[in-house]
Amino acid sequence: MELLVATAIGALTAGGVYLILRLRAFPVIIGLALLSYAVNVFIFSSGRLAINLPPILAKYGDASYTDPLPQALVLTAIVISFGMTAVLVMVALGSYLETGTDEVDIHPAGHDASNEDAAQ
Amino acid sequence: MNHWIIAPVILPALLAPLIGYVMRHDMPLSRVFSMAGTVALVAIALGLFGIAADGTTHVYRLGDWPAPFGIVLVLDRLSALMVLLTSVLALIVLMHAIATGWDARGRHFHALFQFQLMGICGAFLTGDIFNLFVFFEVLLIASYGLMIHAGGRARMRAGLQYVVINLAGSTLFLFALGTLYAGTGTLNIADLAVRLAEIPESESAIVRVAAMLLMIVFAVKAALFPVQFWLPGTYANAPAPVAALFAIMTKVGAYAIIRVHTIVFGPDIAATEGMSGLWLFPAAIVTIAVGAFGVLGARRLMPLIAFSVLGSMGTLMIAVSAFTPEATTAALYYLVHSTFAAAALFLMADLVITRREDDVLSGMPPTVQNGLFAALFFAAAIGMAGMPPLSGFLGKLLVLDALRAPGEIGWAWTAVLAGSLLTIVGFARAGSTLFWKSTAVAIPEPGPEEVPAPEEGPHEKTPSIAHHAPVTAMEAAPSMAALAALAALAALAGPAASYFEATSAQLFDRSSYVDSVLTEDPAALLEAVKADDGHGSEEGGSDGDGEPTGDGEYGVDDHGEPVGDAATEEGH
Numbered sequence: 001m002e003l004l005v006a007t008a009i010g011a012l013t014a015g016g017v018y019l020i021l022r023l024r025a026f027p028v029i030i031g032l033a034l035l036s037y038a039v040n041v042f043i044f045s046s047g048r049l050a051i052n053l054p055p056i057l058a059k060y061g062d063a064s065y066t067d068p069l070p071q072a073l074v075l076t077a078i079v080i081s082f083g084m085t086a087v088l089v090m091v092a093l094g095s096y097l098e099t100g101t102d103e104v105d106i107h108p109a110g111h112d113a114s115n116e117d118a119a120q
Numbered sequence: 121m122n123h124w125i126i127a128p129v130i131l132p133a134l135l136a137p138l139i140g141y142v143m144r145h146d147m148p149l150s151r152v153f154s155m156a157g158t159v160a161l162v163a164i165a166l167g168l169f170g171i172a173a174d175g176t177t178h179v180y181r182l183g184d185w186p187a188p189f190g191i192v193l194v195l196d197r198l199s200a201l202m203v204l205l206t207s208v209l210a211l212i213v214l215m216h217a218i219a220t221g222w223d224a225r226g227r228h229f230h231a232l233f234q235f236q237l238m239g240i241c242g243a244f245l246t247g248d249i250f251n252l253f254v255f256f257e258v259l260l261i262a263s264y265g266l267m268i269h270a271g272g273r274a275r276m277r278a279g280l281q282y283v284v285i286n287l288a289g290s291t292l293f294l295f296a297l298g299t300l301y302a303g304t305g306t307l308n309i310a311d312l313a314v315r316l317a318e319i320p321e322s323e324s325a326i327v328r329v330a331a332m333l334l335m336i337v338f339a340v341k342a343a344l345f346p347v348q349f350w351l352p353g354t355y356a357n358a359p360a361p362v363a364a365l366f367a368i369m370t371k372v373g374a375y376a377i378i379r380v381h382t383i384v385f386g387p388d389i390a391a392t393e394g395m396s397g398l399w400l401f402p403a404a405i406v407t408i409a410v411g412a413f414g415v416l417g418a419r420r421l422m423p424l425i426a427f428s429v430l431g432s433m434g435t436l437m438i439a440v441s442a443f444t445p446e447a448t449t450a451a452l453y454y455l456v457h458s459t460f461a462a463a464a465l466f467l468m469a470d471l472v473i474t475r476r477e478d479d480v481l482s483g484m485p486p487t488v489q490n491g492l493f494a495a496l497f498f499a500a501a502i503g504m505a506g507m508p509p510l511s512g513f514l515g516k517l518l519v520l521d522a523l524r525a526p527g528e529i530g531w532a533w534t535a536v537l538a539g540s541l542l543t544i545v546g547f548a549r550a551g552s553t554l555f556w557k558s559t560a561v562a563i564p565e566p567g568p569e570e571v572p573a574p575e576e577g578p579h580e581k582t583p584s585i586a587h588h589a590p591v592t593a594m595e596a597a598p599s600m601a602a603l604a605a606l607a608a609l610a611a612l613a614g615p616a617a618s619y620f621e622a623t624s625a626q627l628f629d630r631s632s633y634v635d636s637v638l639t640e641d642p643a644a645l646l647e648a649v650k651a652d653d654g655h656g657s658e659e660g661g662s663d664g665d666g667e668p669t670g671d672g673e674y675g676v677d678d679h680g681e682p683v684g685d686a687a688t689e690e691g692h
Contacts, residue, residue, distance in 0.1 A: 020288060025280065032287050039294040046302035070301065073250060077294055080257050084287055087264055091283050094268065095276040104284055106277055106353050 005045050012038035025092040025102035032088065036081035043074050122171065125180040125195045127164045128203050128241035131157060132234040140231030151218050154230035158211050161237065165204040172200035173619075175626060177636035179247070187247075187637045188311040194247035194637060197623040198452075202244040202375055205456055206368050208605070209463055210237055216467045216598035217361040220474070225270035225359075232269070235262035236365065243372050247637055249300070249384075250307045252376065253293050256341075260286050263369065266362045267354065278357035285350045289340040296333035303327045310637035312384045313630055316391055324391035331385040331392045335399065338380070341373025343433050345406040352414060355426035360470030363422070364602075367462035370433050371455055378440055378448065383630055387443045400441035401528060405535040407434030412539040415546035421472070421479040424550055425465045428504050431539055432458035435506075438532055439519045448624035450518035453617060457503070457511040457609055464500040464602035468493070471591055471599065472554065481553045489590050494555035496599060501547035503606045506540045511609035516540065518617070 012034050019031025047067030055068035096102050135157040143150040171178060172195050180193040214233065216222070223229040239259025246252050264286075268279035301307055303326040304315040319327055336347065343351040351370070355363045381396040411431025418424035436458060439451035472493050473479045499510070506512035516536060523532040609616060626632070 020284070028284055032284070032291070035288070035291045036294075039291050039298065042295060043298040043301075046298040048302075067305075069307075070298075073297070073301070073307075076250070076254065080254070080290075084257070084261065084290065087261060088283050088287060091264060091268060091276075091280050094271075095280040098271065098276040099273050103277075104281055106281055 001049055001051070005041060005049060009038050009042050009045075012041070023104045025096060025104060028104055029085065029088055029092060033081075033085055036077070036085070040074050040077055040081075043070050043077060046070050121180055121184075122178055122195075123180070124164060124167060124171070125178060125193050125245065126182075128161060128168070128207070129193075129238055129245065131161060131164065132238035132241070136231045136234035136238065139234060140228055144228065144231070147224055150230045151223065154233060155214060155218065157234060158207065158214050158237070161207040161241075162204075162211055165200070165207040168195055169200045169204045171195065172197050175622065177626070177633055179637050179639075187639065188306060188308050191251050192247040192308070192637055193245045194309075194633075195245065196633070197619070197626050198375075198379070199244045201452070201456075201619075201623060202371070203241050205371075205459060206237065206240050206244065209368050209459060210365065212463060212598045212601050212605075213361050213365045213467070215601070216364070216470070216595070219592070219594040219598065220361070220470065222270070222359055222361050222470075226268075228265065229269055232262045232265040233365075235259075236266060238262075240368060240372060244375060247309050248307055249309055249312065249380065250297055253290070253297060256293065256372075257290060259369070259372065260290070263362075263366070266365070267358050269359050269362060275357045275359075278353045282350060282354045285340070289337055289347075292333060292340075293337040296330055296337055299326060299333060300330035303330055308637070309380065309383060310634045313386070313634050314638070316384060316389050319391040321390045321393075327385075327391050328395060331381070331395060332399070334380060334385075335377065335396060338373045338376040339403065342370050342377065342437060343373070343407070343430055344400075344403045344437055345410055345434075346403070348407055348410060348430055348433075351430055352423050352426040355429060355466075356420070356422040360422075360466050360473070363426075364463040364466040367429065367459045367466070370429065371459055374433070374436055374440065374451075374455060377437070378451070378627070382443060382448070382627055383633055386628075386630060394443075397441045397443050400437060401531075404434045404437035404441055405531055407431070407437065408535045408539040410434075412542035412546075415543050416549075418546065418550070419481055421469050421481060421550060421554070422466075424481070424546060425462070425469055425504075428465070428543055428547070429458075429462045431543055432462065432504065434539070435516065435519060435536055438535065439522060442523060442525070442528070444522065445621075445624045445628050447519070447522035448627060449617065449620045450515070450522040452620040452623055453511075453518050453609075453613075454515035456616075457515040457606065460602045460605040460609070461500065461503040461510075461512060464496075464599050464606065465504055467599035467602060468496045468500050471595060472497070475589075475591075481550050490555055492591065492596070494551065496596075496603070497551050497555065499603050499606075500599070501551060503603065505543045505547055507544065509610060510603075510606045511613065512606070514610055514613050 016031045016033075016035035016038060019027040019034065022028065022031070047070035050064075050066040053064055053066040055066050055071055092102070135153060139150045139153055143153060175197070178195040179187070180195070181187065182191045182193070184190070210233070217229065217233075223233075236259055239255050239257075239262060242255035243252055243259060246255055264279065264283050267282055268276055297307065300312070304312055304319075306312055306315055316327060340347045340350075355366060358366060377396075377400070381400075385392040385396055387394055387397065408431050411427050411429070411434055414427025414430060415424055418427055432454075436451055436454050439447045439454060442448075469479065502508075503510040503512045506516040520533055520536060523529060
């Protein structure tokens with residue numbers, strides 16, 4: 001299972017980094033979402049991977065349990081990344097509508113947008 | 121527990137939604153509330169500063185949970201200083217934003233401003249590293265809104281880039297926290313310090329990875345090379361008052377490095393011995409170089425100031441990278457200085473730019489009150505470049521004085537001194553182009569007629585007149601206040617330096633921090649909880665409800681007795 005989870009985190013991270021490097025608004029948003037999935041699984045596994053164990057201290061006997069804290073952290077991280085993705089979508093949309101280009105990188109003034117306009 | 125410790129977080133947190141929802145259509149009312157809240161924040165920060173000045177570390181337990189299990193806010197000299205710095209800067213920036221009407225050019229300025237203050241104050245006060253992440257997100261999400269305040273092509277594009285970089289940085293922060301938790305099993309800063317001291321060097325790989333990941337995250341915030349590239353574009357395109365407020369945002373990154381890499385990954389800890397300074401030092405030197413050459417090469421005023429901020433962050437971090445009490449004293453002095461210097465420059469630049477066509481550094485007809493702007497720019501520039509008599513000179517002197525170790529003296533002194541020289545040249549060129557060359561350029565047609573006109577009716581705020589209107593006292597006061605802070609820091613350098621000395625002494629006294637936060641032994645606490653738990657479940661069992669969960673126990677306590685009382689009363 002360690003191999004499976006590690007592969008999943010690695011694949012998500014690689015995909016996320018690749019998409020962010022495309023430097024276009026939509027791939028960047030998807031890339032950041034993939035990265036946040038990767039980090040959520042990563043935090044979840046930081047409390048050690050365990051199967052069929054409750055995330056609470058056993059009250060009776062010495063039954064084993066899994067660490068509840070990473071699960072709480074993941075919950076916080078999910079909520080924050082959800083909100084941040086929404087903000088990012090709105091800023092990207094505003095930027096696209098204002099400037100007419102979805103490039104994330106800033107070029108020297110008059111380089112990119114004017115060229116595209118000229119091409120059209 | 122002193123409940124005032126949480127006030128700098130609670131006050132803006134309550135005020136922001138109130139302004140955002142209730143007063144969003146009433147600009148005068150939201151201005152009044154925002155200003156009142158910021159003044160109250162300054163008062164609270166002064167009070168906390170007084171409380172922390174006695175040298176003890178005050179701990180505020182949220183929900184009264186003991187330290188390793190619950191989240192704590194920690195007030196010591198350093199966090200009190202940073203909260204006070206934030207609130208004073210916020211007051212200056214808010215005065216400028218209201219006087220120049222920046223807050224009315226877009227929506228929700230005051231609500232976002234208060235949320236930003238909540239995030240910054242929280243980040244300075246928290247004693248839990250995951251909570252630090254949460255406050256980072258609060259201040260970032262507010263800064264996204266402030267960054268694109270008033271809109272515009274260049275600003276929206278720079279804003280999108282800023283958001284993307286910081287979201288990537290936040291993800292990296294989470295990776296770092298996951299690694300740290302996997303390696304130590306705790307996220308409380310004091311508890312981390314204890315655990316890290318126990319980790320032998322042979323098993324330190326995962327902790328070292330976490331330390332470096334965290335350093336990269338904080339370096340993104342503090343705009344250190346190689347992750348400094350977002351700063352010039354962001355600061356140059358942000359609304360000027362927002363850029364002035366962002367002067368504290370880079371300091372949040374610097375504060376986080378000072379706090380975490382001193383107390384948790386300190387220089388005397390076997391697991392991460394000296395690693396932080398080893399990487400921070402060259403990064404800071406390259407940052408100074410990037411900032412200095414940027415100042416020299418900038419063709420517009422706002423990027424020029426942004427690059428000078430970058431250079432000042434390099435100078436600050438070079439002092440931090442030594443991780444000695446003396447160097448940290450110098451770093452704190454320079455931190456306070458560079459915050460006000462950057463704010464003064466941005467606010468002053470805003471007054472000039474709104475009276476010119478744009479901020480391109482070229483000869484143009486002189487603005488009204490050319491002499492006043494030239495004097496303000498001159499004062500702010502010598503503050504930022506580090507010339508006497510303002511505090512930049514003393515700050516750099518302290519930094520140089522603290523960096524005398526054989527390996528670092530050559531690089532550090534060369535970088536700081538050469539960087540200062542290039543910055544002076546860059547500012548001198550910009551100032552003479554903007555203010556002196558302009559008088560030499562032949563004044564085109566509208567100049568002489570239009571200049572005296574606004575003096576008759578400066579209160580008419582039609583755009584064409586406002587463009588050439590002389591600056592009012594209210595508009596000039598905030599940038600002058602920032603300059604006055606620099607002058608005061610220079611004049612009161614002795615008391616200030618001794619306070620910073622006490623601050624860094626407290627910072628490097630790791631055991632007193634740990635003892636204050638972890639008042640009880642975690643193992644004993646855990647035993648107590650277990651014993652308490654066992655006792656409770658026995659009671660629950662003896663009641664004979666047959667419910668094995670804790671809920672049954674609470675049910676008996678909460679509902680059983682009142683029902684019984686009611687029954688007896690009815691019986692009587």
